[in-house]
Amino acid sequence: MAEHVQKLVVVTGASTGMGASTARELARQGFHVLAGVRRDRDAEALRSAGIEPVILDITEPGQVEAVxxxxxxxxxxxxxxxxxxxxxxxxxxxxxxxxxxRRVFEVNLFGHIALTQALLPALLRSRGRVINISSIGGRTAMPTYGAYAGAKFALEAVSDALRREVEPFGVRVVVLEPGGVRTEMATRGIATANDLATRMTPEQHQRYGGLVQAINSLMASGTASGLTADAAARAIAKAVTTPRPRTRYAVGRDAALIIRLSRILSDRTLDRVIATNLRRHYPKPA
Structure with a gap:
């Protein structure tokens, strides 16, 4: 722990879930954490020894510049x-x-790039590291995950490019790919999916209504059986602290399994596996 004292770490999305747990874990290990939150009440809830909340919406250039x-x-x-x-x-x-x-890509991709660009001079001076939180959705795109997985696939590509650009200067770039994690993000995602479903045309609803319900059911069950936010935070902290980090870490057994299957199965076979798994989540006929 002593070796981490007097070092800074910036953590974005720290209001709740993995971000908040990661800020607390890194502070416990002796770092001074600048924890990005979007609201004053989240800042006060998180503020503690070693954690300095900062108002940060990564899509707002002024707030990125301030950090x-x-x-x-x-x-x-x-x-x-x-x-x-x-x-x-x-x-x-x-x-x-x-x-x-556009909103998904602004938050899940372009905002990360903007903050990385802004902090790279400091990271180059310290020979620090960039930890990008991707997802199993950055390797395999489930139905209805086009925008989310598209941004995560892109984040993985940007991470590869950045790693090859800055590793010669001592900066490590690490990607973490969590599976199901018990956080509020999945709950909010289900609510958003249901809201978007109400905006579909009757024809679209006929085509995709059952699929949306099946994905929501699968998401809920995967989240309920997933890692706790604290367990995911420990994996993130390991990527922050280990002397020689790997370029990628799967976080959770479900993530490791899906990534392994995506490597060994053909696209058509993987399509059938996903469809079979989804079938039991479709609503039962009236």
Missing amino acids: AARVADDPRPLHALVNNAGIQVNAPVEALPMAEW
């Missing part, structure tokens, strides 16, 4: 940036409005 200035003004080195902020929006490709596609 970069806060880091630049601190004499302590920036050890890591944990890009954890994200939203989950699920709908069939045909039925998801373009404004929602």
